[in-house]
Amino acid sequence: MASLVFITGASSGIGQSLAWRFYQAGYNLALVARRTEVVREWMQVKGISAERCHVYGADVADVNSIVHAGQQCMLSQGLPDVVIANAGISIGMDTAIRSDLDVMAQTFATNNVGLAATFHPFIDGMCKQGSGTLVGIGSVAGIRGLPGHGAYCASKAAVISYCESLRGELRASGVRVVTVCPGYIDTPLTRKNRYSMPFLMSTDDFADRAAHTILAGDSYRVIPWQMGWVAKLLRLLPNALLDKALAGRPRKHRADEA
Known part of the structure; x- marks a missing residue:
């Protein structure tokens, strides 16, 4: 039986490229x-068979909605081998x-x-069988504000x-937790950014490297590796130097500017 990967945020960008990468590797979706x-x-465009791919409608910001999608997946396709929480x-x-506080609540x-x-619907089943991989998509932006x-x-x-906490909790169960932190990836969202994006990479290139990381069992990876070094250097910078380096940097579009 083919392995199964469960991916959120699959309608575009990173999620779509990851889906195609795992499909090519023989996974059901x-x-x-x-x-x-x-x-x-x-x-249809990719020629993906409906027998190998099921689509579930859900909003991950609605807990009951995404939990139901996970439960429906298990009823229809079984317990996934890999779960990628990509939606963001x-x-x-x-x-x-004031309205931006609502933006923050929506983001969280x-x-x-x-x-x-x-992750929630799958943890008990994965622990019982002693295997499975849970993947959280972080970001280099999570390393320094x-x-x-x-x-x-x-x-x-x-x-x-x-993900670090969950990895420790599940360590003895055989369930792996992988954190993948993208740098700047060329997606419809990042194309709206008004600042420079060093080491920008395509979603397909990112998906290839991310899939390799996931299947290799690495616990944490920044992609591309160059952004990993940039992030480490930023983490080491004293606050005064970081603030000076970021002074005047164009900001991300707010909700009413997009």
Whole structure:
């Protein structure tokens, strides 16, 4: 029987490229998205068989919605071998603006609670069989805070810490937890950024390296590796030097600027 991968945020960008990469590797697909019609159109374009790919409509920011999608996956396709919590949002914020506090709550609901809710339906089954891989998609932005990007940076820092905690909890069970932190990836969202994006890479290149990391059993990886070194250097910079380096940097679009 073919292995099964469950991927959220599969209607575009990283999620779609990961789905194609795992399909090419022989995996059956369980794809989750709010825009299910987009996923089905993509399946037709790629010639993906409906026998090997099921699509589930869900909003990861709604806990009951994503948990139900996971339960339906197990009923229809069985317990996944790999679960990739990829769905996420990135919106700039200004703490002085009241509506941006709602943006922060929405970001955490999607990027953090939604990630945990994505894993939730599968943990008991994976622990009982003593195998399985849970993958959290973090970001280099979670390693050091960027001005105007507080909600996203904080949420991705939380993804990194949460996955680290979960990895320790599940260590004895045989279930692996993998944290993948992308640098700048060429997606419809990043194309709107108004600042430079060093070492920008395509979603397909990222998916190839991420899949290799996941299947190799690595616990943590920054992709591309160059951004890993940049992140380490930023982490070592004293606050005064970091603040000076980031002074005047264009900020992420806020919700009413997008």
